[in-house]
Amino acid sequence: MKTYNIPEISNNVFSVGAKDLTRRMFDALIPLPDGTSYNSYLVKGEQRTALIDTVNPGFEEELEAKINMISDLEKLDYLIMNHAEPDHSNAIRFILEKAPNALFITTEKGVNMARLYHELPEARIKIVAGGDNLDLGGKTLRFIEAPWLHWPETMFTYLPEDKVLFPCDFFGAHTAQGIYDEDIEDLIPFAKRYYGEIIMPFGKMGVKALEKIKNLDIKIIAPSHGPIYTNPNRIMGPYVKWTAGETENKALIVYVSMWRSTLDMVRTIAETLLKEGVDVKMYDLAISDIGDVARELVDSRAIIIGAPTVLGGMHPLALYGTYLVKALNPPAKYGVVLGSFGWGGGAVKQAEEILIPLKMEVVGNLQVRGRASDEDLKNVEKIGRELAQKMKT
Numbered sequence: 512m513k514t515y516n517i518p519e520i521s522n523n524v525f526s527v528g529a530k531d532l533t534r535r536m537f538d539a540l541i542p543l544p545d546g547t548s549y550n551s552y553l554v555k556g557e558q559r560t561a562l563i564d565t566v567n568p569g570f571e572e573e574l575e576a577k578i579n580m581i582s583d584l585e586k587l588d589y590l591i592m593n594h595a596e597p598d599h600s601n602a603i604r605f606i607l608e609k610a611p612n613a614l615f616i617t618t619e620k621g622v623n624m625a626r627l628y629h630e631l632p633e634a635r636i637k638i639v640a641g642g643d644n645l646d647l648g649g650k651t652l653r654f655i656e657a658p659w660l661h662w663p664e665t666m667f668t669y670l671p672e673d674k675v676l677f678p679c680d681f682f683g684a685h686t687a688q689g690i691y692d693e694d695i696e697d698l699i700p701f702a703k704r705y706y707g708e709i710i711m712p713f714g715k716m717g718v719k720a721l722e723k724i725k726n727l728d729i730k731i732i733a734p735s736h737g738p739i740y741t742n743p744n745r746i747m748g749p750y751v752k753w754t755a756g757e758t759e760n761k762a763l764i765v766y767v768s769m770w771r772s773t774l775d776m777v778r779t780i781a782e783t784l785l786k787e788g789v790d791v792k793m794y795d796l797a798i799s800d801i802g803d804v805a806r807e808l809v810d811s812r813a814i815i816i817g818a819p820t821v822l823g824g825m826h827p828l829a830l831y832g833t834y835l836v837k838a839l840n841p842p843a844k845y846g847v848v849l850g851s852f853g854w855g856g857g858a859v860k861q862a863e864e865i866l867i868p869l870k871m872e873v874v875g876n877l878q879v880r881g882r883a884s885d886e887d888l889k890n891v892e893k894i895g896r897e898l899a900q901k902m903k904t
């Protein structure tokens with residue numbers, strides 16, 4: 512028989528999800544350098560037992576075994592779904608088949624989203640709304656609608672007796688390390704990277720969600736990815752800043768270079784900015800982990816794109832990077848686009864056009880033919896000084 516570690520995170524509240532130590536990609540988009548976890552929680556009241564969220568495909572039997580080590584899955588009373596994305600909702604059918612009397616509980620939006628992915632036993636669905644309570648006997652589950660974090664149906668569940676908040680993806684981190692936040696010294700960079708990848712495009716909804724929970728007494732935050740926070744302020748503080756779009760005096764440079772011309776330009780602007788006291792983070796898109804780029808987008812005040820022209824448009828990797836910047840909707844206020852070409856330009860204009868919806872002020876752009884001359888690099892320096900000046904104000 513397999514043995515599992517089942518942390519009791521509070522009295523009769525157990526973490527029964529799974530760690531995915533070797534997964535290296537999420538959504539066919541997001542690199543996972545350190546794996547992830549799919550956290551699921553079993554809450555045992557005096558009369559009834561509830562499971563909050565489930566696990567990714569492939570981990571159903573681990574979830575079943577863990578539940579049966581501390582309870583009896585067949586007698587489960589409620590399955591709560593905070594979020595319909597399959598990394599948490601995948602085992603809904605599996606659990607409802609094993610627990611024939613369990614009711615499936617979520618919001619109306621939740622049911623509608625879950626139906627897109629799963630065949631649900633309609634007679635066992637119980638719809639709840641924000642503010643509703645579910646009594647387990649000595650433990651109450653209170654539901655808080657927190658939509659668009661990052662799907663339309665997202666909700667939080669709060670357990671007032673134990674002061675535990677279950678916010679699903681919100682406050683999450685893709686790492687399989689540790690159980691509690693204090694186990695991981697460098698946790699916040701993981702959480703920041705996750706915020707940039709998943710929540711940042713919905714930052715305004717994040718502000719609303721924080722407003723909804725600001726008066727709750729929270730002792731433990733139990734998200735659906737990564738460690739459980741027994742020090743809630745460790746993640747609450749950064750989330751207040753990130754959702755508000757607070758930026759640092761920092762410029763993020765993402766670039767591609769084929770024959771060093773664009774590289775000379777971005778190096779020149781990096782040196783200029785550093786000399787002016789601006790923090791600089793620079794990523795070559797040909798070899799970088801885009802999760803690192805997402806992390807730096809969270810609080811960079813300026814974004815510099817370096818893009819050579821290939822076959823009449825941006826180098827495909829620069830196009831990908833620029834599109835990603837636009838999609839993640841970072842709070843940066845200023846932009847610069849630099850690039851080079853051999854016989855026909857176009858990359859710089861194309862990059863600017865992609866960035867238009869972000870409402871960033873494009874402080875300067877420069878496109879050179881062939882290698883950047885000394886005069887070209889002087890012009891880059893000038894753009895850098897102007898950018899540094901604007902970033903201070």
Ligand code: FEO
Binds near residue numbers: 598
């Ligand atoms: Fe972790 Fe949006 O699912």
